[in-house]
Amino acid sequence: MDELQDVLKQHAMIMKATTALFYGILVSIAMNFFWEPGHIYSSGITGLAQLIGTLTKNCPVHLSTALMLFVLNIPLFVLGWRQIGHRFTLFTILAVFCSSVMIKAINPVPLTKDPIICAIFGATINGFGTGLALKNGISTGGLDILGLTIRKHTGKSIGTINLIFNFFIILAAGEVFGWPYAFYSALSIFINARVMDMVYTKQQKMQVMIVTTKPKSVIDCIQNRMRRGITIVHGAEGAYKHDEKTILFTVISRYEQPELRRAMIESDPAAFVSIADNVHIMGRFYEPEP
Incomplete structure (x- = not known):
């Protein structure tokens, strides 16, 4: 019986590690094939990493989206390690690391620059990857960790924090690329959330x-x-x-x-x-x- 439980635990860990890698590939496809060519911003920490990457593109030190995605998550890794659990945080670190590496490793292929197509397909691919990761018991970092921590201690969600944070990202898209792109980014954020909810069903x-x-x-x-x-x-x-x-x-x-x-x-x-x-x-x- 103990041997069977050990085998099941090993299988679960392999599944989580595989899911983290698969998520990293999906988010890199969304970023490099759709969001970046279409000037679309994602939600949460990923969107903030994109914003920093855009603003520093012509600076002497360019802080890439891939790098900032990992760096901005470091304080949240510490929070997750202390408040949620060590194994959970380790798999979260793996998921974010895979995302950063894949975004850097997979060369951008601008299939189209149509912002509506880029918003829809980028959000669908990323939402599916995020929902799949959550369904398999791993977080994709960012505001997920903050939300889980607050919900653990208070039983409440962080819907308002998410809303304010994403509103800031949408305003940034409008300032940098023009106000139509703010609406395209808002469309992408909405579709991403809907697809994620369709895949990740634990909160329903x-x-x-x-x-x-x-x-x-x-x-x-x-x-x-x-x-x-x-x-x-x-x-x-x-x-x-x-x-x-x-x-x-x-x-x-x-x-x-x-x-x-x-x-x-x-x-x-x-x-x-x-x-x-x-x-x-x-x-x-x-x-x-x-």
Whole structure:
């Protein structure tokens, strides 16, 4: 059993390292093939690194986007190491390092300079890479670490900080390249966020209602697979056969939906299960440590 757990841990680490490398390749393609040729800025720390790279392009010391992407993340690595976890931070460092190296190593290929095409395709590629990295339990650095730290201590997100930071990036794009490019960058940031949400589903909450005649079996099976609280409503009655049933309520993330399906097949395949998407949560919702 211990040997199996060691093999699974090694497999998980290899998967995370491979994902970090794959993310680095995707972000470099987005940057070198689309964003840079189209004068489009990304969101967060990546956008700030682009801005510094643009402003120092004609200076005696040019601070490249690849270099600044890693340098600007160093304080956040320290924060992640102290507040989140060592393994999580090591894989984050690997992901950011791969990104910086790949942006420098892969030669830019300007497929088009159309800013709308560059905004859409660059954001789609980067959003997919970021979502994939988060789905596999690694961060891509930047404001992710700050957000995880704040959420860990307060249970709140940093939506306002993200909004202000990205608004600054959009204004910078307008000042440097002209105001139409501010709108193109805003479009890119929006698409990047939407694609990332489509791939990374852990933050999407779903309310589950289960009508069952085997409540104990269902509860035990769900809680063995997922750390989720369940509310029990006794004394329900089926309108067709008038048999006694129990209603169970819980909230899961979309990422856990396959586990819920397996738990229901194992515990009560005849149960009626209703799932509502995009519910809003007030209070703390357990999320596993990264």
